Amino acid sequence: MDWFEQARAAEQRRDWDAAIALVSAHAECYSTDHHMHANHLWHIDLLARAERFSELTKFALTDVHARRRLNRSLRAQGMEAVLRSRAKDGDRDALYVLVRLLCETNRDQEAHRAVQDFGPEDRYAHQIVARFRSPSSGTH
Template identity: 75%
Template sequence: MGEGEQGLATCGKPVYQGVQPCVGPTGKLPKQNEEAPRLPVCLRPPGPAEGERTDEMTERLVVLTKALSGGAAGDTRPVDWLERARAAEQLQEWDAAIALVSAHAECYSDDPDMHDNHLWHMDLLARADRIPELTERALTDSHARRRLNRSLRERGMEAALRVRAGDGDRGALYVLVRLMCETGRVQEAQKAVQDIGPDDQYAHEIVARGYRP
């Protein structure tokens, strides 16, 4: 091994000639022109227990938050939940973002910030593809219902919208009819209204606007 060449010690760590020579299992240097015996590289020692493991995701959020706010990566000042939630959203760490936002959200709260956070929470659920959870919430939450219907439209899930409309969700009917009209299927939209909500005046108005050039 020439000067500056890298090798492996018995512990598996890189060494350089003149700094830490490789030795055999007896602790002696190999003779000249004698190849040192090949030894298995030591495995990395086991890490800390699960409960003691560093939360890498949180570290990433803090670093990104500092970067977004112009702070240095080594800044140890506490980061509030809103900064962390925005950073998680930017990283598409949906579970972290949802957990942070939902803890500060309330539907129809007297606090406008709490209400806005609730809308944010519903949006995060849709973007995280948590459609079953959003569907469950839609049973009692009008904001979840609206975000669910919009999400179904974005995914092109007309059949799901039709089912929801048939089950009495008027919002789903309106979204379905608008989609049909905007894609040049006005007659199909008209039939959907006749089948699902023949007495729904607003649905008929949507179809009527669809006939306009």
């Protein structure tokens, strides 16, 4: 059995340590080898599924894939305060995830305040809030 099959088997068993170790050895972000890049995305996904947020956070400092996956995972885990902290520290993706979460849970005013606090000049963040407030969106 090659490393790929071993990694898939470990993933299916939820043996995160084994799966992560196998995949990370064959992963490279933005590699010209599309297999290495795909393995990088798989590695990031495994870290998120294993809830290894500290490792993801380290990768997120320089890796957009890790940053996005971390923010989605934080949202799924209900870690709104951590998202808010990341947005405060300048993570625009965290801001967008936070604003969507607030809007989707009918907290439009909080969403607006988050944009004002963490990205007052961020047009995309303002667009997210506006989309949820729009009568044509069907949400309000």
